[in-house]
Amino acid sequence: MPVPEFETVSAAKAFGGVQSVIRHRSRETGTSMRFAAFLPPQAETTPVPVLWFLAGLTCTEDNFTVKAGAQRVAAELGLALIAPDTSPRGDGVPDDPDGAYDFGLGAGFYVDATEAPWSTHYRMRSYLERELPELVAATLPIDPTRQAISGHSMGGHGALTLALRTPDRFRSVSAFAPIASPMNCPWGHKALSGYLGADRDAWRQYDACALIADGARVPAILVDQGTADGFLAEQLKPDLLEAACAGTGIQLTLRRQDGYDHSYFFIASFIEDHLRWHARALAA
């Protein structure tokens, strides 16, 4: 059965708005892709600003949508929420040869792969920089001049690097427990060498700290990081982001949240702060 161009898979009323899951044919990944979209009640009468939320390893469009509890405050603030998937999926899409959770399916790392066999389908950067925003702007009542972005873990890395590469697109960026510097942690080494090959210069566009070192700028970044996060020391390393921002004029607010782990309970606990922070930037 051919994948339709654009299909609403599910829609449920939530907090006066509508939470949908949409499936569409992607020219970038060459697959069917799904994303979740929450439209607040305000979208019935006027285009609304939008917050993109990029999820972490193993996730789909569903995790943030179902677990973060973001719709309540988004409905109050009149904010649309778009939660994309984390990789291409389906027939013919290669996966990690060992089936590991940190590469391949569910682990696209928000890059355009250049190495075979990944380069055919693993084009999450172009999907999120061009195709999906165009599709969303063409099909949903959102205001493309008011976009913000956030994400968790691998998705925090995705949010930071997308915002740093395309600062004109986003008015604000935040992250939960982001992989601050993929060039300097095992998850990142595996992903960047696998998708991009051995040339570390090619990795720098996918590393928030390297992008900042190379001159990329955003006005401000909000980061929450749990102190009981089991990935903190080896994979996430927020101190590298802190060092990278120092003296650059980027206002980094890095909050070390005592006792919180890497789960969506952590995200749910602080998502309201992030939404209000983004809403202020989007209203400015």
Add this chain to the structure above:
Amino acid sequence: MPVPEFETVSAAKAFGGVQSVIRHRSRETGTSMRFAAFLPPQAETTPVPVLWFLAGLTCTEDNFTVKAGAQRVAAELGLALIAPDTSPRGDGVPDDPDGAYDFGLGAGFYVDATEAPWSTHYRMRSYLERELPELVAATLPIDPTRQAISGHSMGGHGALTLALRTPDRFRSVSAFAPIASPMNCPWGHKALSGYLGADRDAWRQYDACALIADGARVPAILVDQGTADGFLAEQLKPDLLEAACAGTGIQLTLRRQDGYDHSYFFIASFIEDHLRWHARALAA
């Protein structure tokens, strides 16, 4: 490997409190059982009131815990949340012979089964009326004199019938899209005839409307029901509960929520109202 008497499977900080999943050996079901427990920050210093939440068909202790977004307001109100599983599970526990979702595993219907082969393990009534409250009171910092109960769908039926049978235990009861009268819908017919046999008199203790007709009373019931719920007309039938309560002195607040379906997005949208309603009763 033997199941330990009582084991914390996971614990995560959430909204200043702690969300745990606990596994224990149940004498009633003869199996390992799991339940989720949220303790608000107030529980560090004082025993707190508790809201039980019973889930619907196919659910485990996880659904309400992960999807309803209840911890935020529970933390504010100082309310513990206990979310049990919906059936016994594991080796030797029989399931629906056709693997249907509405009987057997994930579908215990909160009864003590009397028919073979169900009667050995399917003892969710006694588990929830006696064993689990005793275990919770003995192991967690909750105040057993301040208990409330709610639930969704099959769990709404469970909450209503538990509260009607043991009104002294609960100060308040509410439900989301409850099966108002299992004796009068296909899900209920299948479950009650399967677990209890053909004698309909034995079913009445598991039917909120029949219990009320037979004289059971609670002061008040809060029910939210989505008007776009696909199970509304055939399975849920809130009008039967409305008719059963009429003239009994039970104050039924039945809110028909326009456009909402049967999902956890519906529950998440209104859980705050329920928690505040219960907190008022628990503070009285």
